[in-house]
Amino acid sequence: MKKTRRCACCGREFTAYSGVQKYCSVGCADEAKKERKKRHEDFLRAAEPVVGLRQQEYLTFSRAAILMGCSRQYVYKLVNQGKLKASRISSRMAIIRRADIESMLEGNPYNKVVFGNRPKPTNSSRKLRKQEAETASNEPMTYISGEEIIANYKVKPSWLYTSAKRNQIPICRIGGRNYYSKSHVEECLGLTADIASITDWLTKEQAFDEFGMSATAVHAYAYRHRIPTKREFGIVYYSRTHLAELRQTDMLADDRYCTVDEVSESYGLSKANIHHITKVHGIEKRKVGVKNLLLRADVERAMAERAAKGL
Incomplete structure (x- = not known):
């Protein structure tokens, strides 16, 4: 029985004389065959370097990134943090052993991190927290709700959620609302210094004139180095003394x-x-x-x- 079908190559309608006919002509069938062959060759060309890397014992940073499925900059970050070992053989050449990559992965099993909860502690982390608890003061922490943090410190909800997760800010949940440790939040905002004692402040425009820093650079610099800031009538001010000390313009x-x-x-x-x-x-x-x-x-x-x- 003849059926009207649509060609899988060109998309035109044609009359099929068998149940397995997909193409309207021999030309379309040949084009589809060439396309399948090209996709197969592209797959082999992409998979061949990875297969070869698995047989190599010593890898460069670029090849290690391909093997791990990450960027080369992230491999540099792992080496700088001491999580991955690397050996420098010249001023421009450094290598990583495949065994070191495998040992790093074996020593860091995956732990699901849920917002508001900390990862499962290890023995070393328990000892460290115990020492910190012994040296810390016995004063109870003061908690403040998320709405009060957003209103008082003029921050976005996304910043609050991300910073709380990244910096492990203590959280307690009461009546369906999240409450955060006020001291930890102020430490992330750079407000641990005595704001009242600082008299010399700069706006973003004044920081650009004096230090040559753009508004984005000043904001990132203040966040990274915990420079005291304050907000008055929608304008953010930065401590000139702390900026000058870090920039060392003298x-x-x-x-x-x-x-x-x-x-x-x-x-x-x-x-x-x-x-x-x-x-x-x-x-x-x-x-x-x-x-x-x-x-x-x-x-x-x-x-x-x-x-x-x-x-």
Whole structure:
């Protein structure tokens, strides 16, 4: 019995003479066959590197990221945090053993984290919490509701929920409402300092004029370094003393240090060469804002050593 069907390749209607006919013509059948073959080749091409990585004992950071299914930056983060071991074999080459990746995964089993609850504690974490409890004061914690935190501290609900989970803020639930530890919330907001004793404040515009920081950079910097802030009539103010202490802008006028541009003009070197010389000769470096300051005595010593070698 003849049936009208739609071609699986071009989408046109045709009359099928058998129950298994999917294509309207031989050309469409050949095109579908080529497409299936191409998808199979693409799959093999994508799976071949992963299969090869499983046979390698030593991996670069990029290959380790492919094997773990994460980004290369996250592999660097694991190494910096000490969760994953890595070995540096040269100034530009570092490797990771596949056995170290497997041991890291075996030592960190998955624990489901529910909002408001802490992960299942281990023996080491129990001992640490016990020591912290012994050294902490016996004063009871003061709890405040989420609505009061949003109204008093002018924060968003999403920030409250995310910060409470990330910083493990103690939570108690009463009558269907969440109450948070006031001291922990103020610590996350950078309000642990005595606000009344601070007299010198800056707005975002003044911080940009003095330190060259954009509004987003000032906000992130204050959150990361717990800089005291206050809000008055919808305007956020930042402590100028704490910003200046962290940014160290007074070092720009210090004659003991010189900028990379000054070294480049004095010795006729490119910034890439100066960066290499700083690493090789161990020149003391300080970062102030977006500028790198080099100790002038170390720079003169390094240039004298290069001149002695005829460089």
